[in-house]
Amino acid sequence: MRAGRERIPDLKPLFDALNEHQVGVAPTLADLGPRSADQAWQRRRAKYEAWLSKPAAFLMIAEQDEQAVGYAVVSIGEGYDGWHSPEGIGDLHDFVVLPEMRGRGIGTILMDAVEGELRDAGVEHCRLRVIARNADAVRFYEQRGMEVVSHIMLGRLDNSEHSRARSDDAVASQGHEERANDRSSLAPRAGRLA
Numbered sequence: 661m662r663a664g665r666e667r668i669p670d671l672k673p674l675f676d677a678l679n680e681h682q683v684g685v686a687p688t689l690a691d692l693g694p695r696s697a698d699q700a701w702q703r704r705r706a707k708y709e710a711w712l713s714k715p716a717a718f719l720m721i722a723e724q725d726e727q728a729v730g731y732a733v734v735s736i737g738e739g740y741d742g743w744h745s746p747e748g749i750g751d752l753h754d755f756v757v758l759p760e761m762r763g764r765g766i767g768t769i770l771m772d773a774v775e776g777e778l779r780d781a782g783v784e785h786c787r788l789r790v791i792a793r794n795a796d797a798v799r800f801y802e803q804r805g806m807e808v809v810s811h812i813m814l815g816r817l818d819n820s821e822h823s824r825a826r827s828d829d830a831v832a833s834q835g836h837e838e839r840a841n842d843r844s845s846l847a848p849r850a851g852r853l854a
């Protein structure tokens with residue numbers, strides 16, 4: 661069922677399960693290690709507050725015996741510029757079912773409800789990010805007809821002295837070119853004056 665922002669605190673155990681699953685499949689993202697569960701929740705919770713304060717954004721909670729067993733957080737994001745795309749696309753930020761309840765159709769019901777809500781808002785597409793190593797989730801989305809359309813690349817910048825010197829050189833030579841261009845753009849005027 662659709663729920664308001666006041667339910668965000670109830671999501672903590674479910675978010676913990678999502679975070680645990682994601683860190684489990686990807687203990688590092690490129691070279692980044694995981695945050696503590698509490699830190700991760702504090703940060704994510706602030707994002708939920710921000711997303712859910714936007715127009716047409718929503719929180720969907722699956723409940724069993726009045727207990728939250730799954731949720732989805734959705735806001736409406738921008739369309740694509742290079743493709744014939746509607747202006748609004750449903751951005752599914754997080755989606756999870758409690759571990760002991762997975763594989764029983766709850767995720768399917770939750771996702772059906774998300775899609776229904778988006779359709780009612782006149783939105784035709786749903787978009788999400790999924791960690792490349794989260795193969796089960798990728799399969800779940802693919803079974804629903806979604807496809808991988810982009811890859812997110814992540815890597816730490818080379819911070820060695822050598823690479824710093826290289827980038828300083830690049831900036832310095834760009835400066836030279838700019839000064840040379842300045843001189844050449846001044847030259848004709850000087851010519852005309854002469």
Ligand SMILES: CC(C)(COP(=O)(O)OP(=O)(O)OC[C@H]1O[C@@H](n2cnc3c(N)ncnc32)[C@H](O)[C@@H]1OP(=O)(O)O)[C@@H](O)C(=O)NCCC(=O)NCCS
Nearest residue numbers: 681755756757762763764765766767768790796797799800
């Ligand atoms: C992905 C997820 C929300 C699906 O919810 P669910 O209730 O397990 O899904 P359903 O029971 O409706 O559908 C099961 C399908 O989901 C897939 N699936 C993904 N993870 C699964 C799991 N742990 N157990 C069983 N099925 C899983 C399977 O492809 C399965 O299809 P199948 O029945 O043809 O084998 C849930 O498994 C989950 O919370 N996973 C961990 C968190 C996560 O990865 N979230 C997505 C982040 S982008």
